[in-house]
Amino acid sequence: MAPGYVLGNLVKEIKRLEMQAGLFGPLSREALVKADIKKGMRCIDIGCGSGSVTRMMSDIVGRSGRVVGVDIDEKYLEYCRSVSTQSNVEFVRDNISNSNLDSIGSFDIVFSRFLFVHLRDKSKAVRSMKRLLKRGGAMVLQELDHSVGSWLCYPDDKNVEALRKVYVALLKKSGGDPLAGRKLYKLLVEESLNTSVDCYSPCLLMGHEPYSSLGWRIMESLRPQIMRLGLLNTRQYAEMHRNLKQLAKSRVAYVTYARFFSAIGRT
Template identity: 30%
Template sequence: MSPDEPHYLLGHTESELRRLDIQGDLYRDITRGAFERAGIEAGMRVLDIGCGTGDVSLVAARLVGPDGYVLGIDRGEGALAVARAKALAADMPWAEFERHEVADFERTSSFDALVGRFVLMHQSDAAAVLAKAARSVRPGGVVVMIESYMELLRTGGHSHPHSPLYDRIVRFKSEVVSGAGADLHAGGRLRSTFGAAGLPSPECRLETRLEGGAASPYYAYVAESIRSMLPEAARTDVRGFTAADVPGLEDRLRSEVTAIDGVLVVWPAVIATVRL
């Protein structure tokens, strides 16, 4: 991060960029399904806010094809560089990436669709950010926001049979995320966030995956999440994991889950969709 870059809870270290890559794999089908249902198709112009390493933008880019256009915006130059490299490797030059604060970006009515994933949860005023971004969408265009509903795992079932290690991880992650000011209820709140942003009432659905078995990438994702969170945990004095825990964490979680032939509930996502 450059010194003038506003704080983002997880930063953009190499470990965090790797975590975003695995996250992309875990949520790609959910994201593509949401965009297809919303009618995102060939030739459309799509704006992706908080694009990170570009996974969401590239899902949209595949759907809109070479006659369409996708612009991913993010405040993090490191993430944008990865996103540009991915678009190049995927041979999709119609996906472009620019550095902007979402709240400072406006191109009135120039997009057919606004999309974003796991970005409103990091805003102190999510409705204001969404309202501003939606001004860039033409009348009749669509808005699709995908937000995590972390609170469901903290207060409900997160594994079957119960995984004590995952329980510790869920509690730690929830505490760090909320301690940093992010919203554990962002998904559950999406309907009211749309309303407060002056948008029509969205269709909302909840989706997730159940991960188990030795080959799941989820154990690595979780371990990288914990690694990315350690600086923030130290800053806000959240205890539970230290740097010494991280190297073996992926294998310990895999062993615990496979030994009980269990499944872990991946952080659930709420998809809110509306046509303007």
């Protein structure tokens, strides 16, 4: 696990990632299509987590292509290997902040989703990723931006903003950047890539499983760090968790899932 990585690697977190991947899968597929992903291509997914985009790319590039999923945490890689049935995929351990991937070859698509908020030095990571790009290839970066008001809940529920604040505090304490989403465009332009960017804000409808549960589930993944740093005491944690579970049952409420930035940089 990356030192201080706030979401950990519990079985529950892997389940949350798979659930979240269902919500964002269409936006990742759309970006990959825009980046001209094709059969036979070589692709790499940095910070692959449970591997949902790695598997998506593997289906698209087919048997004549090759996809590498990369993660710093062996526990995620073990999970990916255990669920992956495709023969054109492999999973490799690397820390993109201090990368050793230079001998792995070059790729038509270098992809990463939900990694950049966790990184101390985003420019260094982008430079390492650029070294993996083939001439004519594309880098696709997707990340959230957790600014004040971006977790909009209507009708208002104070637990949602309280959870955003806890998450933002944890990201900052671990050296990450809760506002990384908005910075993707600049990061790619600064690497002289021909860049485009889009921004979305998906709505989680409360009362509609499974996505209504993403709030209390992320709180469970954050629990060890919340307790370690004393951001909430046990009673406060239990009360907020209970309230978020209650909100998830509302028939009328929705919560916007921050802002989701999707940037494509071409060589």
